[in-house]
Amino acid sequence: MSNKLSSSVPTDREVVLGILNNSEEALNKLYTGYFPMVLQFILNNNGDEDDAKDVYQEGIIVLYNKIKSGNFELTSKLKTFIYSVCRRIWLKKLSQNSRKTKDVSDFDDIISVEVDLEEHEEKDQRFEKMQSALLNLGEPCKTIIQDFYINNLSMQDICEKFGYTNTDNAKTQKYKCLQRLKKLFFQH
């Protein structure tokens, strides 16, 4: 019953090297290459296209972090790894929604990915904490922090962007924002 996935898939080596070199093209190829596989799995196991997108992106993040962390070894095919990770994530979501998880229709081999997923869950929790902290931070703090830490703007740029009279004022403002953000982030 497994439909052959016809999309062109990059080799595993290409993907790993591409991600290590921050190649956008490699990520694109990876993403489009294996999405149909996960879509098929989710659609045939009580999910829809949006579920497939969420689960697949989470799976790719797991793979991405694993490759980036440097201790990635190709012990199985990337395909199998992605499938196993996405499968595990989806089954967990299903059981959380107390939907039935018996009789899973499988389309590929499965390997054990428990350790990877535990790591991922920790990271995911921090991600969500940061997300909600930033959300609760409010403007202009949120933008200042994002500009400085994420978009790597200099204090000078921020000073001009927000119309502060001098960089010291900007620094003080950033400091206050950061303290509040840290408080929000660590209190949970």
Add this chain to the structure above:
Amino acid sequence: MRNEIELEGIIEDYLNGKLTEAEAQAFEQLRLTDPSVDHKVVAHKVFLESLNDYAAVLDLKHQMNQAHAQIDVEGLSKKLGPHPSFIVNLWRKNKAAIAVAASFILLTIVTIYSIQQTTQQTGTYEKLNKEMNSLRSSTNSLIRNVKSSHSVKPNVNPGKFGGTGFALSSNGYILTSHHVIEKSDSVYVQNSKGESYKVKMVYSDPVNDIAILKITDSEFSPLAPLPYSLKRTSSGMGEKVYTLGYPKDDVVFGEGYLSSRTGFNGDSLAYQVAITVNPGNSGGPLLDNRGNIIGIINAKESNSDGAAFAVKSKYIAEALNAIPQDSLVRRIASTKKNQLQGLKLTKQIEKVQDFVFLIKVYK
């Protein structure tokens, strides 16, 4: 406040490796001596890592969304998703259960079938023409020769096979079973008085197992008007019936009832009759108690007693139509009224037996 801003700037620079070597060493010394500074460093490190991870994931998600936009999700869904048909889905999801159910049903059918098998009529179908015991029959015919010395045509050569027949008309048309006279060289009929006449076959229907004979013997004098009539409609179950036949050289009466509207294994050409018949009864008339011929005895089931079969009378009517109608003098009527109606059984038999013949077949 200013100090703290300065401190955080230093911590950040330290974590990002922007301090000079001397500054870094001095700062590490400060960390060792002041635990509160050390705590701030650790906390800030975790925080910055989290923020960087957050930024990375956000960036990754952005890239993935761009990639996602290039995918024809809807098209893929149609190709890969579950079949829209409920039945197909049901089949795909429950293949195992369906397989189990199917094998269970199969098993049940086989079981039921095998039970039914034993309830079916397993007996073989045995046609009732009689292979005569030649010794006995020659003795009988000898006796008959003595008795009826006026018989013009003493039958020296005994018949090898026998059956029963009955008159269809006064001028010597006689009906019997096809299988009685099948493959015969010559056929004679013998009445209840022991008189034999040569006959020729004028009609035969192997499918319905019917044959019509015509007495060709010049010695034959026409019979009286037939006492019975022919019933063209079918009879109901439970109908009391009787037959006269020649399982031996003398006419024998048998009584029973119609037990099924169909014959052997559901054969719709015939009735099943609960009546005791023996070889030699084949071709005998089956009458109801109002004197209507409703069938011709032609077989019985070998394994069970009292299950005989009779060809339905409507096929007699069909056979009669095959005979030139003007050659039938005072033919059998298909009226409801006849001479036998209302008579006691013994009287009926007395009247009927003159029209029932022993068929002797030489092969």
